[in-house]
Amino acid sequence: MVSFILSLKRLLEGLFHAFKRQDFLSLFATLCFILLSGTLFYRGVEKWSWLDSFYFSFISLIPTSVTTTFTPVTTFGKIFTMIYLMVGVGIMFMILVTIGRSILKVEDEDFLRMQQKKKRD
Known part of the structure; x- marks a missing residue:
């Protein structure tokens, strides 16, 4: 349970950091439009x-092997x-990469803060 809470904390910090970036905001707006x-x-x-x-629109963009019982019937x-x-998976992948980078950046900043604090003590 502690591991889950710490992971959730890292994810939320990463999302908070990602939403400060202009490129992430444009990707997020594009994803919302696609959905x-x-x-x-x-x-x-x-x-x-x-x-x-909405479920099919969202779940089909997540790069996993999740299958749904929904399939388009019409040719169109x-x-x-x-x-x-083709368009949506690329945007979703870019968003996931950006969130991952943001999480790593927050982790690096925390690590550097701890190192600087140790040097001062």
């Missing part, structure tokens, strides 16, 4: 519920999904 467009598309074309549309839906994934 919105995917949700609206699947809701309108595939006739899925709002939650199912399949073509859109191919393009959506």
